[in-house]
Amino acid sequence: MKKTILFALLLCLFSTVIFAEESQPASAGTAGATALPDISLVGNILGGIAQQPDGPYGVIPNADRLSLGTSEVEAVIAGYIYPQASVSTVLSFDSSGVNIEEAFVNFLSVLNSFSLKVGKMKVEFGKINILHSHVWPYTDAPLVIQNFFGDSLTGEGASLGYILPLPVFVKSETGVYDAVDTNDEFVLNQEMFTERLSASFALNDISELELGASGVLTKGPYGLGSNDIFGNSEELQIGQDDVRMAGADLTLKIWTGTYSKFMLQSEAIYLKRDIAGTIEQNPSDIGSLGEEKAVSLDRWGSYAYAGYSFNKYFDLGARYDWAENADIQINKLSKISAMVTERLTEGTFFREEYGYVPEEKSNEVMLQMVFGIGPHTHPLQ
Amino acid sequence: MKKIMLLVAVMLMPLTLFAGKMNIVCSDPNIADIMKNIAGDKANVESLMNGMQDPHSVEPRPSMVVKVRNADLMVVIGMDLDMWANSIIEASKNSHVMKGGDGYLDISKKIPVIEIPQGKVDASIGDVHIYGNPHYHMDPNNGKIIAKEILDKLSEKDPDNADYYKANYDAFIEKLDKGIAKWSEELKPFKGVKIAATHDCWDYFINYCGFDVSGYIESKPAIPPSPGDIERLIKKMKEDGTKIILVDQFYDMSAPEKVAKETGAKIVLISMAVGGLKGTDTYMDLFNYDVDTVVNALK
Numbered sequence: 001m002k003k004t005i006l007f008a009l010l011l012c013l014f015s016t017v018i019f020a021e022e023s024q025p026a027s028a029g030t031a032g033a034t035a036l037p038d039i040s041l042v043g044n045i046l047g048g049i050a051q052q053p054d055g056p057y058g059v060i061p062n063a064d065r066l067s068l069g070t071s072e073v074e075a076v077i078a079g080y081i082y083p084q085a086s087v088s089t090v091l092s093f094d095s096s097g098v099n100i101e102e103a104f105v106n107f108l109s110v111l112n113s114f115s116l117k118v119g120k121m122k123v124e125f126g127k128i129n130i131l132h133s134h135v136w137p138y139t140d141a142p143l144v145i146q147n148f149f150g151d152s153l154t155g156e157g158a159s160l161g162y163i164l165p166l167p168v169f170v171k172s173e174t175g176v177y178d179a180v181d182t183n184d185e186f187v188l189n190q191e192m193f194t195e196r197l198s199a200s201f202a203l204n205d206i207s208e209l210e211l212g213a214s215g216v217l218t219k220g221p222y223g224l225g226s227n228d229i230f231g232n233s234e235e236l237q238i239g240q241d242d243v244r245m246a247g248a249d250l251t252l253k254i255w256t257g258t259y260s261k262f263m264l265q266s267e268a269i270y271l272k273r274d275i276a277g278t279i280e281q282n283p284s285d286i287g288s289l290g291e292e293k294a295v296s297l298d299r300w301g302s303y304a305y306a307g308y309s310f311n312k313y314f315d316l317g318a319r320y321d322w323a324e325n326a327d328i329q330i331n332k333l334s335k336i337s338a339m340v341t342e343r344l345t346e347g348t349f350f351r352e353e354y355g356y357v358p359e360e361k362s363n364e365v366m367l368q369m370v371f372g373i374g375p376h377t378h379p380l381q
Numbered sequence: 382m383k384k385i386m387l388l389v390a391v392m393l394m395p396l397t398l399f400a401g402k403m404n405i406v407c408s409d410p411n412i413a414d415i416m417k418n419i420a421g422d423k424a425n426v427e428s429l430m431n432g433m434q435d436p437h438s439v440e441p442r443p444s445m446v447v448k449v450r451n452a453d454l455m456v457v458i459g460m461d462l463d464m465w466a467n468s469i470i471e472a473s474k475n476s477h478v479m480k481g482g483d484g485y486l487d488i489s490k491k492i493p494v495i496e497i498p499q500g501k502v503d504a505s506i507g508d509v510h511i512y513g514n515p516h517y518h519m520d521p522n523n524g525k526i527i528a529k530e531i532l533d534k535l536s537e538k539d540p541d542n543a544d545y546y547k548a549n550y551d552a553f554i555e556k557l558d559k560g561i562a563k564w565s566e567e568l569k570p571f572k573g574v575k576i577a578a579t580h581d582c583w584d585y586f587i588n589y590c591g592f593d594v595s596g597y598i599e600s601k602p603a604i605p606p607s608p609g610d611i612e613r614l615i616k617k618m619k620e621d622g623t624k625i626i627l628v629d630q631f632y633d634m635s636a637p638e639k640v641a642k643e644t645g646a647k648i649v650l651i652s653m654a655v656g657g658l659k660g661t662d663t664y665m666d667l668f669n670y671d672v673d674t675v676v677n678a679l680k
Contacts, residue, residue, distance in 0.1 A: 083481045086471075109476035163450055163474055169443040200443030205431070208442050253442075258435050258631035311633065312438065313605070345508065345603070346438075373504070375464075 037079030037087075040374025042134050042347070046071035050364035074101065074132065076374075084108045090132070101154075115161040120180065123153045124173040124196040125214040126267050127249040134370045137263070137307050137315065138339050139353045143323035144269050144301025148245065153216070154180040155192050169200040179218050190219035207254040214247040220273060242274040261309045268302035271326055299324040307339075315341040333359050347372025403539060406452040406478075408463040409436060410655040411518040412488060412527060414664045416456065418553040419531050423542050424454075429466065432656025435631055437508070437603065439465045449473040452484065454538060456531070459489035460515035486534045488527050492517045495584060507601030519653060520585040521561050521668050528553055560665055564672040571679050577618055577646065578627040579637065582653065587627070590675065595623040598636050606636050618644045625649045625678050630657040649678045 071094060078088040090102040104119030122130045129145065129152055140146070155177025164170040175194040198212040220241040249267040256262060275295040301323030309315045321335040339353040351368040403424040407413035413428035420426055427448055430439045436458070449455055449469050455478035457463050470479055477484035494513035502511050517523045532550040536543040572591035580599040587594060596617045600610045617623075623646055628637050630652045641648050651671040652658040661667045 084476055084479050106471075108471050108479060109474045112476050113474060115474050161474070163446065163472075167447065169447045171443075198443075200446075202442065202444035208444055210443060253440075255440075258433055259438060261440070345504065375461075 037077050038375045040076045040372065042074045042076065042132070042373075043369075043371045044072045044074075044134050045369040045371075046139065046366065047368075048353075048364060048366035051362040072133075074134070081105065113162060117159045117161070118157075120154065120156045121159065123155050123175055123177065123192070123194050123216075124159065125153050125194055125216055125245070126196075126247045126269065127210075127212060127251060127265065128267070129153050134372075137305065137317050137341070138319055138337060139351055139366045139368045140337075140355070142267070142301075142303035142305075142319065143321040143333060143335055144267070144303060147301060147323050147325045148269055148271050148299070155194070156180060157192075159194075169198075171198050172196070173198075192216060192218035206256070207252070210249075210251040210253075212247075212249040214245075214249070216243070216245040218243045242272075244272045246270045259309070259311045263307050263309075264305070266302065266304040268300070271297070271299040271301075273297040273299070273326065275328070295328065297326070297328065297330075299326055299330075313343045315339075315343075317341070333357055345372075403453045404448075404451050405454045405456065406448050407456040408466045409458050409518070411664055411667070412456055412458065412531075414655045415524060415527050415553070416531055418664075419528060419546055419549045420535060421545065421549050423539065423545065424535075429469070432652060432654035432658075432661065433631060434654075436462050436654075439463070441465050441469045443472075445469045446472045449478060450475050452478050454478065454484045454486060454534065456486045456488060456534075458515060458518070459487035460494070460512040461510055462515035484538070486530065488530050489515065489517065491526050491530060492523055495588070496581065507599070508603035514581060514584055516582045516653065517585055518664075519583065520589045521557060521564070522589065523585065524557055524664060525554055528557070556665060560668060564668060567672055567676050571676065574679060575618075575621040575623045576625050576627060577614065577623050577640070579629055579632045582629065583627050586671065590672070595621045598626070598632075598640065611636060611639060615640055615643045618646060625675065627651060627675070629653050647678050649675055651675065 073093045075091045075093070076089070077091075078086060080086050084107065086106050086108065088102060088104060088106065089100070092099045092101040100120060102119070102121050104117045104121045107116040107118075110116050122132075124130050126145075128136060128142075129149065133141070141149075141151075145152075155175065157175060157177030159173055159175035159177075161171060161173045164172065173194075173196045175192070177192040177194070179190050179192040194214070194216050196212060196214040198210060200208060200210040202208050220243040247267060247269040250265070252262075252264040254262045273296065275297065301321075303319055303321045303323075305317060305319040307315055307317030317339045319335075319337045319339075321333075321337070323333060325331045325333075335355055335357050337353055337355040339351055341349050341351045343349040348371045349369070351366075351370075353366040353368070355364045355366065356362070402422075403420070405416055405420060405424045405426045407416055407426065407428050409430060410428040410432050413426055416424075417426045429445050429448065430436060446469055450473040452473075452475065455466075455470060457466055470485075475484075476482055479485060480487075489512075494515075494517065497513035498506075498509050498511060502509050518527060528550055532546055535546045539546075568590050574592050575595045576587065576592045577595045578587065578597055580597050580602055582602075584594075596614045598606050598611075598614065600606060600613070606614075618640070623644065625647050626637050626641060626649065628634070628648050628650050630650065634648070637648050640646065650658070651674050652661045652667060655661055655664055655667050657667075658670065661670045
């Protein structure tokens with residue numbers, strides 16, 4: 001029923017756009033009037049071929065053969081609801097159905113110093129979590145993001161932003177949310193507290209260095225509904241683990257020409273998970289109890305990306321990933337990726353990406369096409 | 382408790398409290414130069430972009446946010462040419478310079494805009510500006526309108542210095558009128574001459590110069606020319622006897638060079654912005670340079 005209503009609403013909105021554009025009179029400058037919000041559609045078509053059954057990380061629909069599928073379409077509806085207050089709604093359509101990816105009100109200036117976002121939103125943690133995947137310079141999320149967050153870290157709550165009164169850009173973003181479950185790592189309706197401090201320095205006219213530090217306190221499940229490291233099945237206990245994450249990120253951009261740019265970007269994330277209760281440690285005979293012991297996980301992950309935009313139409317990039325998983329049974333993987341992007345416009349491009357996982361000796365080739373219709377602008381990245 | 386209140390007071394205090402002059406940020410260097418002429422020594426004026434940047438492709442930088450954060454006045458070209466500035470203005474949390482605030486000025490409101498598209502506008506016709514051609518500052522007559530908008534806003538924001546701004550405005554208009562008379566005289570012999578250009582961004586300048594357009598390198602705005610587009614342009618230029626191709630300072634030369642080679646036309650490299658080329662340090666210098674360069678190429 002929800003899907004039907006949402007589709008009908010979108011159909012009405014798009015129809016309104018079509019009729020409004022045909023009847024709009026000519027006007028001078030930006031004085032031309034329109035009462036419509038900004039409506040845009042962004043499609044992400046993904047495919048490829050991989051040696052691992054899951055892709056290896058899920059982006060390829062049928063990994064055992066070359067295939068393409070429309071991974072996701074986003075409809076973005078944004079506009080002002082009051083002077084200095086805007087709404088941004090992102091609806092995503094994928095194989096699992098329709099999802100409200102983001103829907104928040106942004107009070108752009110509170111007491112002329114703060115901003116306040118209220119609603120459902122991607123959390124400001126790290127550099128790329130807040131960005132939609134179609135603006136990433138690569139196709140798949142870095143391993144550490146996939147392992148620790150799943151799709152992305154999203155919350156329903158509020159976030160307060162503040163730019164410190166300093167001669168350089170230093171921003172604080174503090175959030176209080178109910179975490180939204182995007183994979184098995186974090187659980188519905190548990191409190192999540194976040195803080196991100198970011199600073200940006202113009203090194204000279206043509207380069208800028210951004211540094212960031214982030215932290216998250218929240219809860220996670222125990223056991224992931226599967227077996228512990230000794231093969232003992234444990235019941236899933238919701239929201240009992242203490243989860244803490246800390247991240248540091250760095251982005252260096254050097255504009256070498258009007259349309260050319262070099263970018264270096266890296267993030268490192270640390271995850272600590274204190275599993276609630278205890279796990280049976282060394283069971284011996286059948287029927288006997290092994291030693292019960294609390295388990296605390298310490299996990300790390302990082303990535304580094306370097307890319308060069310030769311002009312408006314062509315980018316080359318490479319990324320190195322290294323990450324442990326967030327499961328009780330530890331697994332460490334690395335990945336080397338190389339990508340080529342050809343742009344038709346700012347919002348429409350083709351990308352080919354090759355990935356190699358040395359630990360599994362597996363190769364994958366990913367193909368991506370992103371298309372954009374409408375005036376979808378992004379917040380400052 | 383006292384310490385907390387002091388901390389809150391410091392957080393809410395804008396840095397501009399300590400500045401004697403107004404802080405003015407413009408999205409564009411042409412607007413910024415006109416602003417400097419009128420604001421004089423009563424304001425610190427900065428441009429977010431420089432003359433070598435394409436206004437369609439400016440990447441917002443966090444360091445720009447600090448400038449807007451501390452601004453008393455934010456001036457934009459408008460007409461969606463500098464949409465990139467919106468994310469900077471919104472990130473600044475400075476309510477005065479947000480759209481609708483007392484420190485926000487969209488210069489385009491009084492401009493007689495050309496090429497306002499009719500009917501359905503989408504990417505099938507290229508990257509078309511839906512409110513019309515936004516490169517209005519390339520007609521020096523529009524420079525007078527820009528200056529008047531700036532004068533009115535400065536006088537509103539700082540009425541105590543209104544007379545000072547008016548005097549500067551009058552001096553700027555006198556200088557600009559002399560320039561317009563000089564350039565019009567130089568261009569008179571070439572009225573109606575057929576020229577080519579990279580794209581329709583040049584149309585205000587072309588109209589001011591009185592030229593006719595044979596065609597553009599980009600047959601659809603912001604769409605790289607196909608071999609067929611190039612061939613059609615070459616054919617048209619040969620039919621018209623077109624002798625020059627206007628090329629902006631940051632345009633990729635490969636297509637203009639091919640066309641020039643096939644037609645014998647000269648590539649005339651001129652600037653669309655203050656600071657885009659050596660010798661274009663002010664708005665007056667920009668037109669002195671561009672008009673002189675074009676006239677010399679046509680002689």
